[in-house]
Amino acid sequence: xxxxxxxxxxxxxxxxxxxxxxxxxxxxxxxxxxxxxxxxxxxxxxxxxxxxxxxxxxxxxxxxxxxxxxxxxxxxxxxxxxxxxxxxxxxxxxxxxxxxxxxxxxxxxxxxxxxxxxxxxxxxxxxxxxxxxxxxxxxxxxxxxxxxxxxxxxxxxxxxxxxxxxxxxxxxxxxxxxxxxxxxxxxxxxxxxxxxxxxxxxxxxxxxxxxxxxxxxxxxxxxxxxxxxxxxxxxxxxxxxxxxxxxxxxxxxxxxxxxxxxxxxxxxxxxxxxxxxxxxxxxxxxxxxxxxxxxxxxxxxxxxxxxxxxxxxxxxxxxxxxxxxxxxxxxxxxxxxxxxxxxxxxxxxxxxxxxxxxxxxxxxxxxxxxxxxxxxxxxxxxxxxxxxxxxxxxxxxxxxxxxxxxxxxxxxxxxxxxxxxxxxxxxxxxxxxxxxx
Amino acid sequence: xxxxxxxxxxxxxxxxxxxxxxxxxxxxxxxxxxxxxxxxxxxxxxxxxxxxxxxxxxxxxxxxxxxxxxxxxxxxxxxxxxxxxxxxxxxxxxxxxxxxxxxxxxxxxxxxxxxxxxxxxxxxxxxxxxxxxxxxxxxxxxxxxxxxxxxxxxxxxxxxxxxxxxxxxxxxxxxxxxxxxxxxxxxxxxxxxxxxxxxxxxxxxxxxxxxxxxxxxxxxxxxxxxxxxxxxxxxxxxxxxxxxxxxxxxxxxxxxxxxxxxxxxxxxxxxxxxxxxxxxxx
Numbered sequence: 135x136x137x138x139x140x141x142x143x144x145x146x147x148x149x150x151x152x153x154x155x156x157x158x159x160x161x162x163x164x165x166x167x168x169x170x171x172x173x174x175x176x177x178x179x180x181x182x183x184x185x186x187x188x189x190x191x192x193x194x195x196x197x198x199x200x201x202x203x204x205x206x207x208x209x210x211x212x213x214x215x216x217x218x219x220x221x222x223x224x225x226x227x228x229x230x231x232x233x234x235x236x237x238x239x240x241x242x243x244x245x246x247x248x249x250x251x252x253x254x255x256x257x258x259x260x261x262x263x264x265x266x267x268x269x270x271x272x273x274x275x276x277x278x279x280x281x282x283x284x285x286x287x288x289x290x291x292x293x294x295x296x297x298x299x300x301x302x303x304x305x306x307x308x309x310x311x312x313x314x315x316x317x318x319x320x321x322x323x324x325x326x327x328x329x330x331x332x333x334x335x336x337x338x339x340x341x342x343x344x345x346x347x348x349x350x351x352x353x354x355x356x357x358x359x360x361x362x363x364x365x366x367x368x369x370x371x372x373x374x375x376x377x378x379x380x381x382x383x384x385x386x387x388x389x390x391x392x393x394x395x396x397x398x399x400x401x402x403x404x405x406x407x408x409x410x411x412x413x414x415x416x417x418x419x420x421x422x423x424x425x426x427x428x429x430x431x432x433x434x435x436x437x438x439x440x441x442x443x444x445x446x447x448x449x450x451x452x453x454x455x456x457x458x459x460x461x462x463x464x465x466x467x468x469x470x471x472x473x474x475x476x477x478x479x480x481x482x483x484x485x486x487x488x489x490x491x492x493x494x495x496x497x498x499x500x501x502x503x504x505x506x507x508x509x510x511x512x513x514x515x516x517x518x519x520x521x522x523x524x525x526x527x528x529x530x531x532x533x534x535x536x537x538x539x540x541x542x543x544x545x546x547x548x549x550x551x552x553x554x555x556x557x558x559x560x561x562x563x564x565x566x567x568x569x570x571x
Numbered sequence: 572x573x574x575x576x577x578x579x580x581x582x583x584x585x586x587x588x589x590x591x592x593x594x595x596x597x598x599x600x601x602x603x604x605x606x607x608x609x610x611x612x613x614x615x616x617x618x619x620x621x622x623x624x625x626x627x628x629x630x631x632x633x634x635x636x637x638x639x640x641x642x643x644x645x646x647x648x649x650x651x652x653x654x655x656x657x658x659x660x661x662x663x664x665x666x667x668x669x670x671x672x673x674x675x676x677x678x679x680x681x682x683x684x685x686x687x688x689x690x691x692x693x694x695x696x697x698x699x700x701x702x703x704x705x706x707x708x709x710x711x712x713x714x715x716x717x718x719x720x721x722x723x724x725x726x727x728x729x730x731x732x733x734x735x736x737x738x739x740x741x742x743x744x745x746x747x748x749x750x751x752x753x754x755x756x757x758x759x760x761x762x763x764x765x766x767x768x769x770x771x772x773x774x775x776x777x778x779x780x781x782x783x784x785x786x787x788x789x790x791x792x793x794x795x796x797x798x799x800x801x802x803x804x805x806x807x808x809x810x811x812x813x814x815x816x817x818x819x820x821x822x823x824x825x826x827x828x829x830x831x832x833x834x835x836x837x838x839x840x841x842x843x844x845x846x847x848x849x850x851x852x853x
Contacts, residue, residue, distance in 0.1 A: 296602065299739050314732055317746035409811025412747060433815050441735040448736060 135176060135276050136551075137476065139235040140205030140227060141188030144249050147226035154218040155187035155209075159266070165212060166272040173211035174204060177274040179267040179281060180212075181242070183259050185249050190239060192276035200548075205229030232476060237468035239280055243288030245298060246460055252297040252453040257288045279475045287467045295463075297456045300449030305339040307445045308416045308437070312343075312384050315414050315435060323347040325382035327372070327396075328389035329354070329361035332418055336386050337365040351378060352389070376400060380407035385415045387423030394425040401428050416442065481537050484550045487559045489530060496526040575631075581624045582645070586679045588617030593672035600669045600743055610668060611659060618652045625649055635702055643709060643833065644682035648675050650713040658717075664753075666744050670720040700775035708768035708794075712829050714761030715801070719826035721753040722819035729816055751815060754822055758805045765798050793832040800825055 142152050157165045157180050169178040175191035182188075189212060193204045206220070209227055213220035230238050241247045243260045264281040267273050273281070292298040301310040309319075316322050324345045326333050329352040340348060348367035352358035355371055362369040370378050372395075379385065379400060389395060396415070405413065410433050417424040417438040429436035437445075500522040504515055533553060540549045553559065592614035598606030625645060628636040636642040655671055658664060724744055731741035744750075772791075804821050807813045813821070 296739060299602075299742055311732065311737075314728070314737065314741060314746055316748045410814040411811075412815055432817070435732055437735060444736060452739070 135192045135194065136201060136204060136231060137235050137276055137280065138191045138193055138201060138204055138208065138229065138231055139188055139238050140191070140208050140229040141181075141186060142223055142226045143186035143188065143228070143247070145247075146228055147223065149184075151223050151226050152185070152187055154223060155182070155212060155216060157182040157187065157212075159262070162263070162266045163270040165215065166267055166270050168211050168215040169208060170272060172214070173208040175208060177277040178208075178272050179263055179277055181260060181263040183256065186242070186247075188242070190235070190277060190280065192274065201231035202229050205231075233468060233472040236280060236284075236471050236476065237464060239284045240287045240464045240468050240471075241461075243284040244291040244460060244464060245288070246291075246457065246464065250303070251450075251457065252299075254292055254298045257285070257292065260288065261285055276475070280471070283467070283471050283475075287464065291460050291463065295456050295460055296452055297460050298453075300452060301446070304418070304439070304442045304446060305336055307442045307449075308336065308386065308418075309339055309343040311416070311435070311437060311442075311445075312345075312414050315412055316383060319343055319345045321346050322383045323381055324349070324384040324386065325370075325378050326350045326361075326367070327375075327385070327387045327423055328352055328419070329357040330388060330390065333386070333388035334361050334364065336388060336418065337361060337367060340384075340386070341365050341367075345384070349378060349382070351375065376403065379404040379413075383411065383413060385413065385424075387415070387417040387419045389419050389423045391419060391423055392421060394421075395423055396428060397425040398427045398431060401431055401434060405431065405433060418442070481540070481550050484553050484559060485534055485537055488533065488553060488557055491557055491559065492526050492530055493523075496522045578624050578627060581620050581627075582679075585617045585620035585624065586676065588613045588620065589672060589675055589679065592617060592668065593676060596666075596668035596672055600666050600740060602739055602743065611656070614652065614668065614672070615656060618649070618656060621645060621649045621652070635705070639685070640833065641682040641686040643705065644678050644685070646705075647709050647712050647716070647833070648678050648682075650709055651675065651716045654713055654717060655720075658753075664745055664749075666724055667717075667720045670723045671716065674716070674719070698775065700771055704768050704772040704775055707764045707771060711761045711764035711768055712833060714757045714764060715822070715826050715829050718754045718757035718761065718822040719829075721750045721757065722822035722826075725750040725754065725819035726816065726823070729819070747815065751818065754818055755808055758801060758808065758822070762798075762801050762805050765794075765801065769794060769798055790832060793828070797825070797828050797832055800828060 142155060144152070162180055162182070165180050166178050169175045169180070169189060169191065173189070173191070174193050175189075176194060177192040179190045180187070181190065189208050191204075191208055193208070205227065206224070206229070209223070210220040213223065238247070243257055245252045245254060245256050248256050260281075264273070264277075264285070267277070301307040312319060312322065312324075319340075322345050324340050324347065326337050326340075326348065329350055333350070333352075337348060337350065348362075348365060349370050350358045350362040350365075350367050351370040351372050351374065352361070353372050355369065358369040358371075361367070375395065379396070380403075385396070387396065401413065401415075405411075412433045412435065415424055415428060415434060415436045417436065420439060422438055424436060424438070426436070426438070428434055500519050503518060503522075504510065507518075510518075537549055537553060592610050595606040595610035595613060599610050625636055628642070636646070651671065652675065655667060659668065725747060728741060728744040728747055728750065731737040731744070732747070745753075772794075800821075804813075804818065804825065808818050
């Protein structure tokens, strides 16, 4: 079997290209069926996220003869099913085979191949993609082993290195900061000032982060109402700010304003009314919505947009420092995986089958020869059998040595395919293992 | 706990395990992968050794080993560790160990020094009232110890967040609200226990010691100051007059008073326990 990864990602293809291949969660079983039936895959998993659409597959080595062709066949089937022209994405398509495909899977699961390096969401998406494929019966021993190991490697990288630590977007940092103060956000009340693009985006992040109650206050009540309705929040007039401030744990300022609308006196008064419960204030406005003096008040945590950006930059810097160590760990893990599950298994099976096949031919020929030479002494018969065995061994010596050497050096795929083709050996993997429960 | 060599060896081994656990807990807080599993296991092993030592001492003595300050220190270590292990197992707050375990080690050292200072020990405590007094006081101290640990973590986390450049440690510390809840919960548990300890102690002593004798005991005075301090703190926190950083600072200061009450007065040689016990006896 050949382990393949074929697809498009944010590295090579813009979103207009990626979206042509995109497979929604509900469509995945049908896409897998197409890949197995028309794409030449014996096993398949489809990973479709905002940043990539990739097919991981185990395909027979014999046909198509090269990995590139096998990858094109897979994506061609997917493209036809999607109703798109395979040629339109051919340039952006990357096909990886064998150890390179394994290493890529490990990098993807670990977040090393993500647009924002170290993001942790991909591990869950990777797990879901595998779960869907396993449930659809599209995985077998090769991809089960690959995905289970990739998930373990990804989890290990996230837990044991600083690659996934911290938040790497302004909205993410804002949510992370709120979590550092309040923990679970389901009991938190958030107030958003401003209903523009920044405000709406932040509102969406807060909703996704599980903030319990959301309110939007804006100078234009209609815009506040529209933004609130879109995010399931309540709309407030801006002149109700003193009351709203007292009732909120998290305030996000994204108002277009010439001067701060929140000053220390207003916050002091709100703190008294909220019996000094902590207040997190995130000022995303430029010019600032919140007087910097507010940050000096006890029980108030004020971050302006520069503070948030600085945290993002620091997070990315820390992650960069971890990349080399993570790449090394992944290379080691991928090589170990390939030694155990990759070529040696195929090469070993092919070698065994070849020996059995040629020895069988030798024994058959020896039997026929002895039948045509009656009256030979047992010792003479044995000498003939021994001669045939030596002939078989001499014929097999070089092919076997070459396959073993190539297997040890990590490049036996094509050779094994050639051996199977030349000697007519069946294309057969080890017995299937059940997917994990 | 007397000078039984194997008991001393048991406590010595426990100290080594507690020290290892403190180092591992710190390593875990600093994000060292090798420290992830070891901290809890070494602490559990140390806790088992202290439990064994206390059980053996209780069996030999025929009563709880709380007659001297070193013994009381050990029981405090035992109860605080037990509470922490349960909390860590159910709520996973490994960072708390980074703060609590070094103080526990200091308590071990204090207990050892005090044991050297008063090698003769004290008569066994077999009076139910005195036992109740001691158990309630040590329970209160353990709760205040926990509040101290959560308070220190609150101050560190608050400083991280306020710095506007929180480091990786901020990701490994619990959220402020959680630490505040732990502190408040520990105060809510500790104050009633301290109240019971004081009332039972007064009642037990009133029959044998006069009011004048009690007023001359610095430990009694320190305990009253402690009670007043924590009662005020709890009242202010419940009313919302103080929260967060101020409560954390006050719990840290409060535990310093606890240590002064427990160990300090003993170093000064007030003989609180033995005086009461001696007076109890005919």
